[in-house]
Amino acid sequence: STIKSWHRLRHIPGPPGVGYSKWWLLRNTLGGHLHLATKAACKEYGPLVRVGPNQVVTNDPDVLRRIWAVRSPYKKGPFYDAVRFNPERDNLISMRNDTLHAELRAKMAFGYGGKDNDNLEAVIDKEILVFVDLLERKYLSTATEYRPVDLARKVQYLTLDVISALAFSKRFGFMEKDDDLYSYIKMTEETLPAMMFMCLFPWLAKVLQSKICRRLLPSEHDPVGFGRFIAVAKQIVHDRLKSDQPKRRDMLGSFLAHGLTREEAEGETLLQIIAGSDTTATALRTTMLYLMSSPATYLRLTQEIRGAVVEGRISSAVVTDAEARELSYLQAVIKEGMRINPPVAGTMDVVVPEGGDTICGYPVPGGTEIGCSEFGAQQLASVFGPDADVFRPERWLEAEAAAKEGSQPDIDRLRQMNLTWGLIFKAGKWQCLGKEVALIELNKVFVELLRRYDFTLVNASKPWNSKNAGIFIQSDLFTKITRAEPL
Numbered sequence: 001s002t003i004k005s006w007h008r009l010r011h012i013p014g015p016p017g018v019g020y021s022k023w024w025l026l027r028n029t030l031g032g033h034l035h036l037a038t039k040a041a042c043k044e045y046g047p048l049v050r051v052g053p054n055q056v057v058t059n060d061p062d063v064l065r066r067i068w069a070v071r072s073p074y075k076k077g078p079f080y081d082a083v084r085f086n087p088e089r090d091n092l093i094s095m096r097n098d099t100l101h102a103e104l105r106a107k108m109a110f111g112y113g114g115k116d117n118d119n120l121e122a123v124i125d126k127e128i129l130v131f132v133d134l135l136e137r138k139y140l141s142t143a144t145e146y147r148p149v150d151l152a153r154k155v156q157y158l159t160l161d162v163i164s165a166l167a168f169s170k171r172f173g174f175m176e177k178d179d180d181l182y183s184y185i186k187m188t189e190e191t192l193p194a195m196m197f198m199c200l201f202p203w204l205a206k207v208l209q210s211k212i213c214r215r216l217l218p219s220e221h222d223p224v225g226f227g228r229f230i231a232v233a234k235q236i237v238h239d240r241l242k243s244d245q246p247k248r249r250d251m252l253g254s255f256l257a258h259g260l261t262r263e264e265a266e267g268e269t270l271l272q273i274i275a276g277s278d279t280t281a282t283a284l285r286t287t288m289l290y291l292m293s294s295p296a297t298y299l300r301l302t303q304e305i306r307g308a309v310v311e312g313r314i315s316s317a318v319v320t321d322a323e324a325r326e327l328s329y330l331q332a333v334i335k336e337g338m339r340i341n342p343p344v345a346g347t348m349d350v351v352v353p354e355g356g357d358t359i360c361g362y363p364v365p366g367g368t369e370i371g372c373s374e375f376g377a378q379q380l381a382s383v384f385g386p387d388a389d390v391f392r393p394e395r396w397l398e399a400e401a402a403a404k405e406g407s408q409p410d411i412d413r414l415r416q417m418n419l420t421w422g423l424i425f426k427a428g429k430w431q432c433l434g435k436e437v438a439l440i441e442l443n444k445v446f447v448e449l450l451r452r453y454d455f456t457l458v459n460a461s462k463p464w465n466s467k468n469a470g471i472f473i474q475s476d477l478f479t480k481i482t483r484a485e486p487l
C-alpha cells in the first residue's frame, strides 16, 4: 500500500521521501517551523507541492480562495479531528460537516458582527487603558531606572482580558494580576504542539478522545492550564443561564438569543478565548518587533500618530476605530505586520472532493488532503513585489496611489494584494468570525501605545522566541519602554 499511495500523487513535485511517509511533515511540525518549510518548498517546487503520502500544499491565492469558497465542494479533513477541545462535541473550527457548521455559524454571526454588542469599542477602550496603567505602574524605564518587559507575554494578558470582557462581560483580570492566571498561557503553549502532532496523525486524536483514554486529555477537573479554562467556560455559561439577563447584549448573550444550546455556548466560549487571544497577540507582537527593528518605519508611524493627536484628529482618551482607519500609514503597518507573520499558519487541510480536481495544472485525485502555505501566499513576489520577504508598509501606499491613477493593471494588482492578504483570516465558508473585532483592537492598541511611549528592543541579536504550532508560541520579546519625547 506504500507503493500504491506513493503512486497516486507521484506526478506532483515535492521534497524527497514525502511520498512514502509523513516524516517531512513531522520533522518540520516538531521543530515549530512547518510554516517556513512549506513556504520554501513552494518556492523550490512550484505552487502545488506534495508534502506527504496523501498531502499536498499550495501557496496559490486563487486556488485557496476557490477551495475555501462558500459553495466549494471541499470539506475540512481529518486534520480537524485533533482541534476538538471536548471529545464529545465539535466547536465551530473542528466541525467537518458543512451543513452543521453553516447552521452554527449563522447563529453566531450577529454576536461577532457587533450588531448585538453595541459597546464593543467602549469595552476594548477600557481594557487598553488598563494595559496603559499596567505599563505606567511597573514597566516604564527612566534615566535612572531600567525596567525591561517581556512584551510578548504582556500583550497576551491584554488580548485575553479584551476577549473575556467582550465575550461574556466578565474579564479574566490577567492585567491586574500581571500573571499567567491558572498557568493558562504556559499550559496552552505546552498543549498546542501535541495538538499539531495529532493533526498529522488524526487516528491518534480519535484514540485519545475515546472513553478509555480521555483522562489523558486536559479536563475541567484540572486545577490549572487548558483544562481549567474548560471549567471556566462552563461556569460562565452556567452563571449566565441562571442570571436574570441571560441574553444581555454581549457575545454570549447574542449566541444564546440566537439559539445556541448550553453545550454549544460552552464550546464556543472556550473557542473564543483560544481563537481570539493568541492570534491578536501575535499580530501585536510581530508588528511591534518589526517596527522596533525598522527605524524609518517606526519614525514615520509615530509621526503620523503623534501628529494626529496634536492636530486634534484623535478626539478622546482612546482613539476611535473610525479615526484610526483615517491614518493611512498605520493601516499599511497593520497589514504589513500580519503579512510578514500571519498569526495562523497551520496548513488547515481540506479534502479534494470525489472525482478529483485540477490544481495548478496537476490532476489531483479525490480524497487528497490539500493544505495552505500561508507564509508562502503572503510573501509571493508575484503579488507583493520582488521584496515581498521584507517588512515595508510603503508597498501598500504605493499600490493604492498607483491604483488611484486608474490604470487597469494597477487596479488589478491592488485588488490581488488585498484579496491575498484577506486569506490571513481564511475565507469563504470558514472565514474568521473575529476579523473585525481583531482589527478594531489592533487599530486602537498601536495608536495608544505609540502616542505615549517609545519602544526599544533589548536584544536586537536575539529579539524573541517564536515557534509555530498552528498558531504561534512567542516569548521573550524583551523591550525597554520610555515615555515618548514630545514632537
Ligand code: HEM
Pocket (backbone or CB within 6 Å): 092, 093, 105, 163, 271, 272, 275, 276, 277, 279, 280, 283, 342, 343, 344, 348, 424, 425, 426, 429, 430, 431, 432, 433, 434, 435, 437, 438
Ligand atoms: C489577527 C487576529 C486573527 C487572525 C489572523 C485569525 C485567523 C483565523 C483563521 C485563519 C481562521 C480559520 C481557522 C480554520 O478554519 O482552521 C479563523 C477562524 C475563526 N476565528 Fe479568527 N483570527 C483572528 C482573531 C480572532 C478573534 C479576535 C476572534 C474572536 C473574537 C476569532 C474567532 C474566530 C472564530 C470563531 C473562527 C471560526 C470560524 C468558522 O469556522 O466559521 N478570531 N481565524
